[in-house]
Amino acid sequence: MSGAALAVTGSVHVSQARQLAARAAREAGMPAARVERVALATSELATNLVKYATGGLLLVVPHEGVLDVLATDRGPGMAHVTDSMRDGFSTTGTLGIGLGGIRRNADEFDIYSRYGEGTTVLARWFGEGSDREPRIPGVAAARYAAPGEMECGDSWVVARAGGVTTVALSDGLGHGPGAAAASAAATEHVRASPASSLTALVAAMDADMTAHRGATVALAQFREHDPTVLFCGVGNSTVRLIAGDGGHETLVSTPGIVGRRQRSGRRASPVARPWDARSWLIMHSDGISQRWNAAEHLDAFEHDPATVAGWLLGAHGRHRDDACAVVVSGGERM
Structure with missing residues (x-):
């Protein structure tokens, strides 16, 4: 998926x-009128x-007929989010000006803030003819290119066919165009054949010689009327599954990379x-620190998946490397 990020x-x-x-x-x-609202x-x-704000990022993320714009930062956060939504409200150290206007201009709006930690704001617009009904599962992402690079070496994709939804994250080795090409080669297999088994998709990525570099990958697959998620990963991506009761588990990938370099x-x-x-x-890729605690931020999972992705990138991104967070929700808010 494409998109842009700006410090x-x-x-x-x-x-x-x-x-x-x-x-x-x-x-x-x-x-034109909607473009002006977005602008x-x-x-x-x-x-x-x-x-x-401190450490502010502005993210533009188009996906599946939807345009998300995310503003995320590392503080100071809002003490009173409801007050901050009122027109004309402004207190030093809060993001108060214009939030009410942003909400009115957007088709959908969400905000997650913790005082002393930071704020993530989501404004969303739907393209003409796009399906406004939420997808099940809901998928969103946020990514950031390493400083000085025009292309991000991390990529993601969500593809659907025959009642199967496959979501993939790819982290191309290194930075720049070579890493971006490696990630694109990996995710293209998912885009072309989303209903294939995860084993077959990884094997196809392993056999692909079109990219000069390899990549680490994480793949998740969902099937209609099947109360399970299938996961398969190669490399050092961080993958966490969070249950509705707040329990959480880290899913472990196989060591190695896919692509030209084989995994012995x-x-x-x-x-x-x-x-x-x-x-x-x-x-998420290793451009985002894994030192975040789901149990301490369960309130984040009452929000839109895009808001959660933006929060992870903004609050826990290293900001010196390519980074990408992909967030999948089951469909209902907790």
């Missing part, structure tokens, strides 16, 4: 953020990051775990 630290980044979002809206086929809301989000005969075998409407699956 927002000065006023010059406000116009850049506006341009990124407006271009994505036009490429999604949105009419206006994005300008306000970026302005708030400049004025009030080690076979990646899928594992099955229970899945229901309150389950969550988090997959």
Whole structure:
């Protein structure tokens, strides 16, 4: 999936953020009036990051006929989110200005904030003719290219066919165009054949000689009317499964990489775990620290998957490497 991320630290980044979002809206086929709404809301989000936030990122994420714009930061966070939504409300150290206007301009809006930790705001627009009914499972992602690189070496895809949904995260070795090509080669197999078994998809990635570098991958598969998720991974991606009762488990990948460099005969075998409407699956590359505690942030999983992905990237991204977070929800809020 494509998208763009911008570190927002000065006023010059406000116009850049506006341009990124407006271009994505036009490429999604949105009419001029809607493009202007996207641009206006994005300008306000970026302005708030400049004025009030530390470590601010502005993310533009098009996917499945939807355009998400995320503003995420590392603090100071909001003490009173409800008050901050009122027009004209502003207190030093909060993202108060314009949030009500952003919510009115967006088709969907979400906000997650913890005082002393940071804030993530989601504004979403639907393209013409897109399906506004939530997909089951719901999938969203956020990614960031290493500083100085034009392309992100991490990629993700969600593809569906015949009642099967397959979600994949790929982290190409290194940075830049070579890493991006390796990730694209890996995710293309999922896009082309989402109903194939995870074992077959990994084998196809292993045999693919089109990319000059390998990649680490994490794949999850869901089948209609089947209360399980299948997971298979190769490499060092972090993958956590969170149950509706708050219990959580780390799913372990097979060591190695896929692609030109083989894994010395080690076979990646899928594992099955229970899945229901309150389950969550988090997959992220090593550009995001794994030192986050699901038990301490269960309130995050009352929000949209895109908000959770943005929070992970903003609050726990290393910001010196390619990074990508993919978040899958079972469908209902906890």
